[in-house]
Amino acid sequence: MQVGQILGIIGLLITIGVVVAAAVGFAVGYQSRDMQRTLRNSALFGLAVVLALWLGTRPLAAQHGPIITHQALVLGLGIGGGVVLGALCGLAFQRAKGERRKVGNALVSVVLVLVFTAGIRSAFLQRLQQLVHIWQEIAPPSEATDKQSAESCPDHLRALWNAFNLYAQDWDALPPAAGWMDNQEIVSKVPHNADFHCPAVSNGHDDRYGYAYNEEIAGQSLGQKTSLKQLSNAANTPLIYDSTDLAKNATDRFTSLPKPGRHNGIDYVLYLDGHVGAVKPK
Structure with a gap:
């Protein structure tokens, strides 16, 4: 119903x-x-x-x-x-x-x-x-819903990484933190609007997003590099991640991971090198 x-x-x-x-x-x-x-x-x-x-x-x-x-x-x-x-x-x-x-x-x-x-x-x-x-x-999510969100959330984050990487190649820097979900240079490179929404908290069309952008690296220059993967310590630097802040354009210093984790006790973190890690918050 x-x-x-x-x-x-x-x-x-x-x-x-x-x-x-x-x-x-x-x-x-x-x-x-x-x-x-x-x-x-x-x-x-x-x-x-x-x-x-x-x-x-x-x-x-x-x-x-x-x-x-x-x-x-x-x-x-x-x-x-x-x-x-x-x-x-x-x-x-x-x-x-x-x-x-x-x-x-x-x-x-x-x-x-x-x-x-x-x-x-x-x-x-x-x-x-x-x-x-x-x-x-x-309400506790159903097993099917939780499984679906756990499978699709990393896909959403990877889509965002592709958009950020293309942006960095075009502008030789990461996008600024302010209004990052409204930045048309990012929006135009994301396949679906639903990719901005964590499926565990949103239906993909509402005003609940659930992802935050690490403001500590916002605007960072690419320098002589041609990909985000080549930046220093890229494999350990969070880029976008599950966040308790459900508002659009959320940013912080990697301080808003949901506790306990949103997906069966874990949170997903997209790193600068493009891989998505499953993190169990302490």
Whole structure:
């Protein structure tokens, strides 16, 4: 099932939940004989729902970020607020005199509930995609996915080395660190845009990249050499590598290797001479 379909189902469930809560509140308000008591109890119920969801999700939020409690609060507001809004509408409908007033109150109640429901649904789904990213980070990869990323990641790095080597031959130096993934002299030499993305953290088309360029050697002159392989200590000098920095154009001094390693406990490092090494970070 696609993410879009899942979000659609969740949105439908939220809509149903809020509408049902409002309907329950309406029934309570319509049958009430004590307006103040009904409003007080409805408000207390709504507050209890919000607090229960907030407190119940705090342990998860401590591990995976405040977005968890944010979503819980929105959901609690939808359910608790739906009951309160429904109770108000029920009380107003009960006290309306005359058929026309009752019909008018009913229409206003429906509009208010629909607007409130749409707002809650929008607020919840707006950040739900962030939760999807969190899940992708914390969920263990399947054996097939992990194997595929382990096999294709070195290929991506080798493609980047070819582009860097051609660039160095054209410009007699390595490219500057700033904006290296946007450097058209590099981009034009990389076979596929997906090669800029580590397959363990990206689908190849999103804004997650996962590779960093060693800024300590950025811009280094090729001198009299005709290939990066001929540079001093090329076999031991990192060029591009797996990085915890998932942003585009990431650079550092070879300090961001994921721990534990991203691919079955190891990280891949592309060296200046073009070979890809499997490194187990300490």
